[in-house]
Amino acid sequence: xxxxxxxxxxxxxxxxxxxxxxxxxxxxxxxxxxxxxxxxxxxxxxxxxxxxxxxxxxxxxxxxxxxxxxxxxxxxxxxxxxxxxxxxxxxxxxxxxxxxxxxxxxxxxxxxxxxxxxxxxxxxxxxxxxxxxxxxxxxxxxxxxxxxxxxxxxxxxxxxxxxxxxxxxxxxxxxxxxxxxxxxxxxxxxxxxxxxxxxxxxxxxxxxxxxxxxxxxxxxxxxxxxxxxxxxxxxxxxxxxxx
Numbered sequence: 001x002x003x004x005x006x007x008x009x010x011x012x013x014x015x016x017x018x019x020x021x022x023x024x025x026x027x028x029x030x031x032x033x034x035x036x037x038x039x040x041x042x043x044x045x046x047x048x049x050x051x052x053x054x055x056x057x058x059x060x061x062x063x064x065x066x067x068x069x070x071x072x073x074x075x076x077x078x079x080x081x082x083x084x085x086x087x088x089x090x091x092x093x094x095x096x097x098x099x100x101x102x103x104x105x106x107x108x109x110x111x112x113x114x115x116x117x118x119x120x121x122x123x124x125x126x127x128x129x130x131x132x133x134x135x136x137x138x139x140x141x142x143x144x145x146x147x148x149x150x151x152x153x154x155x156x157x158x159x160x161x162x163x164x165x166x167x168x169x170x171x172x173x174x175x176x177x178x179x180x181x182x183x184x185x186x187x188x189x190x191x192x193x194x195x196x197x198x199x200x201x202x203x204x205x206x207x208x209x210x211x212x213x214x215x216x217x218x219x220x221x222x223x224x225x226x227x228x229x230x231x232x233x234x235x236x237x238x239x240x241x242x243x
Contacts, residue, residue, distance in 0.1 A: 003031030009109035014077030050103035084139035100146035127172035158227035174233025200235030
């Protein structure tokens with residue numbers, strides 16, 4: 001049986017670990033030819049600093065020339081820093097904007113000509129519950145701004161992509177259990193460590209939960225969906241907290 005991405009060229013950023021590694025494995029198992037990158041893994045994936053425009057352009061042109069097109073662009077990579085507004089330095093602010101917005105803009109820009117060569121192109125961005133609401137327990141102004149920007153960018157890219165047959169959608173995870181969240185937001189001394197009891201479905205999400213949603217949006221099963229922001233958060237953003 002052919003996979004859901006059979007024959008498609010899928011470019012995924014941030015594939016060395018976490019959700020990106022899971023995505024690379026799942027997309028490949030569904031028949032995609034996966035081209036990945038990260039900043040620190042030169043064995044299986046290309047080493048690319050996604051904040052460096054020349055490096056991004058060179059990598060994507062190599063991928064495009066090798067395959068003649070790009071069918072799926074999954075902009076998974078990102079890095080952030082959390083801090084209250086009064087304690088956020090300008091350097092921290094600029095770091096978050098670069099590593100959560102530039103890493104979306106630059107690959108989208110330089111993959112665009114190759115996406116236009118596909119007969120069924122799909123782009124998947126990664127937002128967050130942080131992009132649609134504030135938080136009383138996690139001080140994250142810069143992260144909130146960037147993820148709100150990703151959600152907004154989804155809609156604009158969908159508008160610009162539609163005439164070219166390029167669909168653009170977003171997955172917005174809630175609390176997901178990864179090595180990074182285990183080290184900060186879910187650590188024993190963080191006020192969010194007990195957040196599962198406030199999530200309607202009663203558990204912390206897994207990387208697979210997010211990647212399966214992205215797989216659907218990247219596949220032809222979502223052929224009539226563009227400009228959407230799919231919340232993958234166990235219902236966390238849909239309800240008010242209990243008493």
